[in-house]
Amino acid sequence: MSGTRNGAIERAQNYFDDGTFIHQLRKLVAVPTESHPPRKGDLEHYARDVLGPMVEKMGFSVRLLENPEAEHGPVMLATRIEDESLPTVLVYGHGDVVRAMGELWREDLDPWTLKVDGNRIYGRGVVDNKGQHLVAIDALAAVIAVRGRLGFNVKIFVETGEEAGSPGLKQLLERDRDLLAADVFIAFDGLRQSTEIPEVTLGTRGGAALDLIVELREGGFHSGHWGGLLSDAGVILSHAIASIVSQDGRILVPGWTPASIPEWVRAASKAVVTEDLPSAPTADPGWGEPGMSRAERIFQWTSVIVLASISGQPSSPVNAVGGSAKARIQVRHTVDVDASNLIPALRAHLDARGLQMVQIRPVSERAEFPASRTDLNDPWVQRTIRSMELTTGRRPNIVPNIGASGPSELFRQTLGTPVMWIPFSYGGCSQHGPDEHGLGSLFRDGLALAAGMWWDFGDNPDNGQR
Numbered sequence: 001m002s003g004t005r006n007g008a009i010e011r012a013q014n015y016f017d018d019g020t021f022i023h024q025l026r027k028l029v030a031v032p033t034e035s036h037p038p039r040k041g042d043l044e045h046y047a048r049d050v051l052g053p054m055v056e057k058m059g060f061s062v063r064l065l066e067n068p069e070a071e072h073g074p075v076m077l078a079t080r081i082e083d084e085s086l087p088t089v090l091v092y093g094h095g096d097v098v099r100a101m102g103e104l105w106r107e108d109l110d111p112w113t114l115k116v117d118g119n120r121i122y123g124r125g126v127v128d129n130k131g132q133h134l135v136a137i138d139a140l141a142a143v144i145a146v147r148g149r150l151g152f153n154v155k156i157f158v159e160t161g162e163e164a165g166s167p168g169l170k171q172l173l174e175r176d177r178d179l180l181a182a183d184v185f186i187a188f189d190g191l192r193q194s195t196e197i198p199e200v201t202l203g204t205r206g207g208a209a210l211d212l213i214v215e216l217r218e219g220g221f222h223s224g225h226w227g228g229l230l231s232d233a234g235v236i237l238s239h240a241i242a243s244i245v246s247q248d249g250r251i252l253v254p255g256w257t258p259a260s261i262p263e264w265v266r267a268a269s270k271a272v273v274t275e276d277l278p279s280a281p282t283a284d285p286g287w288g289e290p291g292m293s294r295a296e297r298i299f300q301w302t303s304v305i306v307l308a309s310i311s312g313q314p315s316s317p318v319n320a321v322g323g324s325a326k327a328r329i330q331v332r333h334t335v336d337v338d339a340s341n342l343i344p345a346l347r348a349h350l351d352a353r354g355l356q357m358v359q360i361r362p363v364s365e366r367a368e369f370p371a372s373r374t375d376l377n378d379p380w381v382q383r384t385i386r387s388m389e390l391t392t393g394r395r396p397n398i399v400p401n402i403g404a405s406g407p408s409e410l411f412r413q414t415l416g417t418p419v420m421w422i423p424f425s426y427g428g429c430s431q432h433g434p435d436e437h438g439l440g441s442l443f444r445d446g447l448a449l450a451a452g453m454w455w456d457f458g459d460n461p462d463n464g465q466r
Contacts, residue, residue: 003146005455009391012142012451016444021138022121024054026114028095028130029123035073035096036164043073043160046095051076055156058141065176069168073160077179081153088153089457090182090417091140092407093133093189094162097125104434111436120437127425127438132188133158135424135443139450143458151458155182159407165368166407173414184380185411188450190404190423191431193295193397194275195442198388198449201421202381203401204408205332206339206371209307209363210346212240212327216357220312220320233325234311240350240358241327245304249287255345257289257302258336264376265336265400269299272397280428298403302333328363334401335371372409373401378418384453391452422450 015021031046032039044064052062060078067074073096081088100111109115111124121131136156143150157180161167173180192199214233221230244253251257272295276282283294289301297303311325312318331342343360350358374381376398388396408419424446430436 005452005459008143008146008455009448009451011146012139012447013444015138015142016440016447021134021443021447022114022116024138025121025123025126025131025134028134029114029125030112031095032100032112033073033096033125033160034099035161036099038072038096038161038164040071040073043096047074047076047158047160051095051158052078055137058137058144060154060156065172065179067161067168068171068175072164072167075160075172076156076158078156078158079154080150082149082151083153086152087183087457088155088181090180090185090411090415091133091136091154091156092185092187092411093136093156093158094129094160095125095133095158096160096163097128097130098163098432100124101434106435109435116440119440121440121443122435122437124436126436127429128431128436129162129189131438131443132190132424132446135446135450136186136188139447139454142447142451143454147455147458149458150454155180162407166410169407170410170414173410177414180415182415182417185408185415185417185419186384187406187408187419187421188424188446189406190402190421191425191427191429192423192442193399194273195277195426195439196275197273197394198392198396198445199399199423200381200384200388200396201399201402201423202376203335203373203419204369204371204406204421205303205334205401205403206337206409207368207405208331208333208339208342209368210329210331210343211359211361211363212237212329213359213361214240214325214357215323215359217323220318220322223319223321226321230321233322236355236357237309237311237325237327239353240355241306241309241329243349243353243355244329244346249284250289251302251304253346253349255341256304256331256333256337258300258334261300261336265300265373266296268376268398268400269293269296272299272399277426277428280426295399299400300334300336302331302337303403305330332403332405333371335373337371339370369405369407370409371401372406372412372419374412374418374420376400380418381420383456384420384422387453387456388449390456391449422446422453
């Protein structure tokens with residue numbers, strides 16, 4: 001099978017079987033690349049000294065793009081131009097991770113030390129996102145080794161601030177637009193809905209955080225003398241929250257859910273095959289918009305949660321009527337909801353219920369990503385779907401947009417590219433928490449899918465090689 005598509009897939013999977021992939025991933029995980037607050041020295045070291053040399057060996061030229069926000073980490077840009085007339089693929093990943101929380105990990109685990117335990121591979125960043133962009137890189141290496149070339153141009157873009165909201169990314173894309181020009185953007189990140197079925201995701205939901213604040217008076221007053229006489233900030237805040245989300249999880253604010261949904265989005269969401277896993281929670285029956293499946297609620301609808309709320313002094317309650325209360329609400333929405341109307345819609349909703357005293361403040365601590373979605377009929381999307389079908393013999397899950405947020409729209413708007421996300425993790429991976437891990441079987445599967453995809457992107461349909 002030398003010099004064939006199957007030969008490239010076999011070589012990619014051999015990188016996993018012979019330990020090469022694990023050896024490389026071990027070196028990536030060992031760098032403590034927390035980005036919030038930024039460990040800029042470690043972020044630069046990861047991009048320049050650890051990941052950079054891996055791709056330079058494959059014939060890529062590597063450079064660091066300085067972040068316009070100087071306190072944050074750079075972008076590693078690795079470029080391989082085989083022919084200016086060929087299409088260019090921009091491959092995205094991020095090298096930064098969330099806070100390690102090492103004190104909360106299992107006793108035999110350390111966030112910065114890779115450990116293989118059966119099918120599980122533990123370490124901070126294994127799935128979010130070091131292992132996933134390594135899949136893309138090793139699959140490129142396999143195709144280059146087997147065919148001697150890719151047959152298209154590649155730019156590997158690994159940022160180091162995604163977990164902090166990608167500070168400086170929008171300015172960087174605008175500044176380096178010509179340098180980053182490409183025909184398609186493909187991110188290797190995210191969770192698959194099924195460990196058995198490959199997946200193509202066409203965008204992300206947007207995210208917004210809002211603080212609800214009730215400030216009636218300073219301090220508290222004795223509950224025996226003033227309870228029942230003074231307005232209770234905690235009660236008012238509770239009514240505000242209850243007016244936003246019902247007790248069974250339905251969103252009650254007009255304008256916060258889609259007024260209409262494209263038919264292809266409805267069809268794709270309905271067709272997604274999901275899987276309940278032993279280490280992941282299952283959806284609560286009866287919670288959320290009625291009449292929708294789990295996939296439909298995530299991929300075509302809005303979600304609202306309370307991230308935190310406080311009234312009084314929870315750690316040491318006192319007998320007093322509280323004068324202030326505060327809650328942080330998170331909204332995730334698709335492109336079918338107008339993000340600019342979230343606060344005005346909520347203001348009108350609360351005012352109509354006599355809750356004018358509840359203030360609404362947008363959270364500005366970190367940037368929020370806009371919603372994004374690429375059309376199913378885009379030629380690059382269809383090409384990717386056909387490639388996955390050829391590799392696995394089955395149609396992948398087509399997810400209109402993942403439930404989480406990401407920088408898709410920044411790339412789509414600035415570079416004018418269609419956007420796809422290819423995930424190789426699963427719902428029980430504990431990303432963002434202690435004991436983060438990936439499944440070896442999914443990484444090996446991912447190497448095959450990615451190698452097949454890269455082969456097909458560079459394949460001449462008349463050369464007969466399969």
